[in-house]
Amino acid sequence: MIFNNWSTKVPGDKEAYEDVQNYILENLGIKVEVIMAPTNGSEAAQKLSTMLASGEQLDIWWGSWEDYYKDGIILPINQYLESPDAQPIKDAWDPSNGWMNTTDNEGNIWAIPRMPMLQGSPIFVRNDWLDLLGMEQPKNFDELNKYLYAIKELDPYGNGETIPLLLQGGGNPVANTAACLLGGYTKYGQGRFVDETDGKVKPEYLADGYVDFIKQMHQWYVDGIIHKEFMTHATTDVKELASSGRVAATAVWYSRIVGQDLTLKEIVDLDTSKHDYVLGWNREGVIGPNGQYMQCRYLGNRQGQLISSKCKNPEAAIKFTAWAYEPDNQRILKYGLEGKYWEWDPNVENARELGAVRKIEGAPAYNREFDVALGPEAERREIIYNEDGIRNMANIWLCEDTADVSITTYNPVEGETVFDTLTLDDVAPMGDVNTYFCEEIAKFVKGDRSFDTWDAFIQDLYDLGLDAYIEECTRQYNELHK
Amino acid sequence: MVNEKKRSIWYYLKRDRFIYCLLIPGILYYLIFHYLPMLGVIIAFKDYKPFFGLQGIFTSQWVGFKHFMKFFRSAYCMRLIKNTLLISIYSLLWGFPIPIILALLINEVRGNLFKRSVQTISYLPHFLSAVIVCGIIRNMVSVDGGLVNAIVKAFGGTPVSFLSEPQYFRTIYIASGIWSGMGWASIIYIAAMAGLDQELYDAAKVDGAGVLKRMWHITIPGIMPVICLRLILQIGELMSVGSGKILLLYNSQIYSTADVISTYVYREGVGKMNFSFATAIGLFESIVSLILVVGSNAVVKKLGQEGIW
Numbered sequence: 025m026i027f028n029n030w031s032t033k034v035p036g037d038k039e040a041y042e043d044v045q046n047y048i049l050e051n052l053g054i055k056v057e058v059i060m061a062p063t064n065g066s067e068a069a070q071k072l073s074t075m076l077a078s079g080e081q082l083d084i085w086w087g088s089w090e091d092y093y094k095d096g097i098i099l100p101i102n103q104y105l106e107s108p109d110a111q112p113i114k115d116a117w118d119p120s121n122g123w124m125n126t127t128d129n130e131g132n133i134w135a136i137p138r139m140p141m142l143q144g145s146p147i148f149v150r151n152d153w154l155d156l157l158g159m160e161q162p163k164n165f166d167e168l169n170k171y172l173y174a175i176k177e178l179d180p181y182g183n184g185e186t187i188p189l190l191l192q193g194g195g196n197p198v199a200n201t202a203a204c205l206l207g208g209y210t211k212y213g214q215g216r217f218v219d220e221t222d223g224k225v226k227p228e229y230l231a232d233g234y235v236d237f238i239k240q241m242h243q244w245y246v247d248g249i250i251h252k253e254f255m256t257h258a259t260t261d262v263k264e265l266a267s268s269g270r271v272a273a274t275a276v277w278y279s280r281i282v283g284q285d286l287t288l289k290e291i292v293d294l295d296t297s298k299h300d301y302v303l304g305w306n307r308e309g310v311i312g313p314n315g316q317y318m319q320c321r322y323l324g325n326r327q328g329q330l331i332s333s334k335c336k337n338p339e340a341a342i343k344f345t346a347w348a349y350e351p352d353n354q355r356i357l358k359y360g361l362e363g364k365y366w367e368w369d370p371n372v373e374n375a376r377e378l379g380a381v382r383k384i385e386g387a388p389a390y391n392r393e394f395d396v397a398l399g400p401e402a403e404r405r406e407i408i409y410n411e412d413g414i415r416n417m418a419n420i421w422l423c424e425d426t427a428d429v430s431i432t433t434y435n436p437v438e439g440e441t442v443f444d445t446l447t448l449d450d451v452a453p454m455g456d457v458n459t460y461f462c463e464e465i466a467k468f469v470k471g472d473r474s475f476d477t478w479d480a481f482i483q484d485l486y487d488l489g490l491d492a493y494i495e496e497c498t499r500q501y502n503e504l505h506k
Numbered sequence: 507m508v509n510e511k512k513r514s515i516w517y518y519l520k521r522d523r524f525i526y527c528l529l530i531p532g533i534l535y536y537l538i539f540h541y542l543p544m545l546g547v548i549i550a551f552k553d554y555k556p557f558f559g560l561q562g563i564f565t566s567q568w569v570g571f572k573h574f575m576k577f578f579r580s581a582y583c584m585r586l587i588k589n590t591l592l593i594s595i596y597s598l599l600w601g602f603p604i605p606i607i608l609a610l611l612i613n614e615v616r617g618n619l620f621k622r623s624v625q626t627i628s629y630l631p632h633f634l635s636a637v638i639v640c641g642i643i644r645n646m647v648s649v650d651g652g653l654v655n656a657i658v659k660a661f662g663g664t665p666v667s668f669l670s671e672p673q674y675f676r677t678i679y680i681a682s683g684i685w686s687g688m689g690w691a692s693i694i695y696i697a698a699m700a701g702l703d704q705e706l707y708d709a710a711k712v713d714g715a716g717v718l719k720r721m722w723h724i725t726i727p728g729i730m731p732v733i734c735l736r737l738i739l740q741i742g743e744l745m746s747v748g749s750g751k752i753l754l755l756y757n758s759q760i761y762s763t764a765d766v767i768s769t770y771v772y773r774e775g776v777g778k779m780n781f782s783f784a785t786a787i788g789l790f791e792s793i794v795s796l797i798l799v800v801g802s803n804a805v806v807k808k809l810g811q812e813g814i815w
Contacts, residue, residue: 069779073556073557073779074556076556076557076559077556077557077558077559077560077562078559079559091779092557095555095557095558097557185650193757195758195773196758197757197758197759251650252649252665252667252670253648253649253650253667253669253670255670255757255758255759256644256667256669256670256757256759449778453576455580455773455774456580456581456582459582459758459761459765460581462758462761463758463759463761463762465758466757466758466759467759470670470759488581
């Protein structure tokens with residue numbers, strides 16, 4: 025039994041569900057049942073907790089292995105990965121990428137990874153407006169900044185509604201932007217780093233150059249380069265603005281943007297002889313004021329596919345997952361059975377090679393109940409083109425650009441250390457420190473607090489418990505790297 | 507007059523057994539869903555995780571007052587309590603009289619069709635989910651074409667990012683709460699008014715009392731027990747400002763006024779699956795609420811009104 029708690033879908037028709045279920049049974053000899061999680065995240069978490077607590081026979085779900093492994097809720101899966109059936113999973117994941125995040129310091133693997141290291145926070149710049157200004161895709165911060173101010177001045181959308189640079193806020197209002205730009209200001213970009221002056225592991229905001237990053241955000245805020253309400257913008261707001269045609273450049277997580285290309289093409293008069301996409305990007309990366317890539321490398325996370333310790337047949341759970349990694353099988357899990365729910369698009373030449381499928385009208389509704397969260401390493405195998413024969417922007421990003429991490433700034437501490445976050449939270453809880461940081465950093469960006477008080481701000485963080493956190497991080501880091 | 511023989515309680519139970527049977531579903535409901543779960547309050551003193559299951563309530567490790575201490579030692583403890591109380595008190599001050607006024611006004615409307623229309627329209631916002639209400643609020647106060655900022659601009663002002671400025675949060679939260687809740691809350695008063703003796707109004711009219719005088723001297727005293735009851739119950743909820751709407755509206759820029767106990771518990775407790783912490787704070791809120799209810803009940807009785815017991 026699988027709890028599909030990764031995507032936000034509602035169940036489709038029973039007939040479609042059973043068709044796919046029977047297909048898996050016939051081809052794999054495993055009967056898979058799927059429970060769809062509520063679309064609301066906290067409700068989904070509650071339902072999962074209730075199911076686990078009530079002892080329901082739940083075999084697979086997605087989550088952070090750290091939440092479960094100490095209490096014996098999930099199985100270490102090393103032995104099951106040795107099975108030949110598991111080979112597609114092993115083939116998909118590079119040992120140095122993904123597995124590290126799901127393996128404890130004793131070598132137990134607790135989850136099949138979902139997110140690898142990737143390039144996920146690029147800067148997209150609108151191609152037609154670059155043309156308008158006679159500029160090229162920015163190669164460095166100065167060119168980017170020049171473009172942003174020129175666009176602000178030009179206001180091509182009109183009525184003062186052009187947004188030169190789209191950012192996303194969040195609980196930590198600058199974290200999303202830091203992922204896109206901080207590598208251009210501090211040596212290791214986002215995440216903890218070893219301070220060479222005292223050998224201690226510290227959070228990014230204590231690194232040289234961090235305050236310059238915040239000063240730049242403040243300058244953009246004052247000059248109207250970024251939206252006055254960006255700190256309140258959630259993912260849906262960002263997507264809405266990105267597809268509105270008002271945005272000249274973006275510095276947010278890539279998936280917020282790449283899915284908007286087809287909508288943008290409907291409202292933007294793009295010279296398709298010159299550009300494939302409305303929002304373009306520099307495949308050579310963008311260099312920051314410190315001479316490094318501005319974009320920080322996404323280092324994956326502890327999330328993955330977990331197998332319950334109550335699972336009666338872990339081999340079957342692994343076998344199904346490995347089967348799902350194959351592109352042909354993935355297509356079944358995504359769209360349903362070929363010939364009944366979808367067909368290769370007859371209007372597209374080489375549709376099979378191009379991955380162009382179209383829905384069959386009148387088929388029962390299949391809402392991807394069995395489309396489980398395997399992550400980019402599995403999903404990268406399917407190539408999709410738009411109707412105009414141009415490679416789908418979301419697909420090219422997923423398959424190619426996200427995999428190119430060479431144009432990002434890498435943080436070795438975060439990339440090569442699995443901190444015990446539960447112990448950290450127990451020994452040095454950061455609730456108050458984080459609350460204070462988020463609250464005050466917003467004031468610095470908006471200009472409600474003077475940068476003259478930056479040192480006092482840092483001292484306040486220490487007073488709230490940052491020193492205990494640094495000590496524990498350093499202890500764990502030294503323990504792991506001795 | 508017949509001197510009825512005093513009989514034991516068992517006699518009455520046996521005689522009216524079928525009527526008493528009707529009580530069973532209600533009693534079972536409260537026992538199963540309200541009293542039995544109270545046992546779970548012990549997880550406030552333990553390190554419990556939800557997937558431990560029911561037995562985990564009893565088998566998980568005792569940690570004493572650890573979760574309470576974590577809350578009270580937080581640098582933000584006093585601010586959280588202050589924000590919670592201020593939002594509640596302002597909501598009570600502004601939000602409590604408005605349904606009464608609305609009920610008084612609706613009670614005076616003579617045209618039945620118009621009266622029902624007004625009532626229905628005023629109830630509607632109650633049925634909107636918090637997500638929709640907050641979506642409406644965000645759109646209305648947005649600097650990007652929001653109605654409020656359009657008015658500000660029309661009067662020559664500069665658009666304000668209302669949800670980024672702490673000084674506006676309470677007003678937005680309370681005003682939207684009044685808008686969405688006043689119609690529904692007025693029902694109980696309208697029902698109470700329907701039970702008032704019509705002859706009192708007729709007599710007052712004969713004596714020359716106008717609409718306002720009749721409201722003041724007949725309607726309001728007539729519904730005063732209901733007003734007191736609702737006031738006591740609302741005072742009992744002073745410590746429990748729900749997190750749902752605030753989580754949808756707040757951000758770190760306005761923590762200074764918007765961060766309340768329930769949002770803190772959401773971040774530090776529910777968000778990290780630390781249900782023991784969430785229960786500990788819930789227990790603290792409940793104890794304070796109980797004191798408030800008992801206190802306000804005593805005050806109401808001192809003032810000569812009916813309490814809730």
